[in-house]
Amino acid sequence: MNKKAKIAVTRKLPATVETQLEELSDAKFNLDDTPYSEPQLIRAVSWADILIPTVTDQVNAKVINAAGPNLKLIANFGVGVNHIDLEAAEAKGIQVSNTPDVLTEDTADLAMGSFIMASRRFGECERMVRAGAWTG
Template sequence: MSRVVVTGRIPDAAIEKLRAEHDVDAWSESDSISRSELLSRVAGADAIVTLLTEQVDAELLDAAGPQLKVVANVAVGYDNVDVAACTARGVIATNTPGVLTEATADIAFSLILMATRRLGEGERLVRSGEAWKWGMFFLLGSGLQGKTLGVVGMGGIGQATARRARAFGMEIVYQSRSEIDPAIADELEARRVDLDELLAVSDVVSVHCPFTPDTHHLFGAAEFAAMKDSATLVNTARGPIVDEAALAVALRDGTIAGAGLDVYEREPRVEPDLLELDNVVLIPHLGSATVETRTAMAVLAAENALAVLSGETPPTPIRA
């Protein structure tokens, strides 16, 4: 039996799958594991199942030792994993794409609706106990029918979000590293454009690209200035893709109309200036937060680890 270390709480179905074949040391506390405890626990591990809250770097890999075979990240994003350091040590890194596509697209479109219809403001008003009265111009938002959604990063989640937008009568443009499948482009009636054009024509911009050095602060003051002053920005990808301080200025000054964020540059910290604004919806990284999705993610991570430990190719290796 190999030794498997699980660095955070994950659904029991995944733990049971791992324990059926191997010796499992699973962190069971509600708080995240400390760095010192993590480095101590991984010593001698053959497999590590990690959460996005843990940094998988040279220090961690060396603490585990040369017998380590696989790091199975329970997330589709892997900016917390130094894939090059894994490769240099002969460690296979895996992630969990696909299984969280629909749940994350649901959250993206929820944020679009909340921001454009000012639902966050309305909910806060009702809960405040302040008096309010219906009126023709009370908390007016904007509709989506006939508007344009710009998708930045047209992978699975971007496509699923676009599919929801089409159901609401929106037009689709997208910016991506490559063309999508022509059949999907036809289904969505989606047009590929460069980022400058996307910013200029979109009424809503939804961010779905991976976080890399090239996409750090992809959205900053210049990009907000290039958007319509009636536009809304939504980010369900990774926080550092958006310059939060610049976003706060753009929202405060009316450079853009609104925003919806599920992810942040320095989670769980949020840019303080954003907290003071009514025209931004802020939720705590809930993109994949359904029972079904989180279970599927954890089980897929377990299957990745088990495959490598058995000498097989894992279902979803990271191909950086």
Template sequence: MARVVVTGKIPQVALESLRQAHDVLAWEESNPISRAELLTRVKGADALVTLLTEKVDGELLDAAGPQLKSVSNVAVGYNNIDVPACTQRNVIVTNTPGVLTDATADIAMALILMVTRRLAEGERVIRSQTPWQWGMFYMLGSGIQGRQLGIVGMGQ
């Protein structure tokens, strides 16, 4: 049974799936794991499941030991991982590309509506409880119907 160290909170269904087949040591606190705690926990790990908050470098890889086979980063990026150091030690690195594509598109649409309809500005007025008076053009904003939108990159 492989020893898997999970360095932060991940979805419970994923954690349960890992536990069915592996000996899992998971950091389940809401705050990020400290570097000192991380260096202690990785000793003897066959695999690491990391978050973008953890720096995976030579020091961490050495602390884990030569039996370490993989580092799986629960993030689109992997700039927290020293890939050459992993390659040098024959440690496979994986990430979760594409996991945020739909969410990014949703947020882009929300931001477009917020700007055109002045939603953030209106929210600030309401929260400030500053007296205001209705006017034909007060906080009017504009719609997006009939507009053209240029998209560069398509979320990738």
């Protein structure tokens, strides 16, 4: 019998991801979807095999050093890892991963949208409509 991994998920994730985690692991989710405090992170790493944080969670040396012996992976749901103390994780033999390409298309979409919004003065038009100043 395979033991399911115990996973602590610190923030709301896409529904498909949460569904898969529920099916494949013993996942505990942050139902409030607010950033975990340091004490909450310390509690999570004390029992988890895997921690899935986001950029809002400060996974510092104090948190990592409080990790139980089962914590083997910090799988960041995001591009950066500057909120995770990589040296402390390495010293404890904890792997750190991220999702490096997750925002590439979104960033391009925002850039293109900004170009169009600025060139066509959409912001100004939206304010006119809301103020009732649009004459057609």
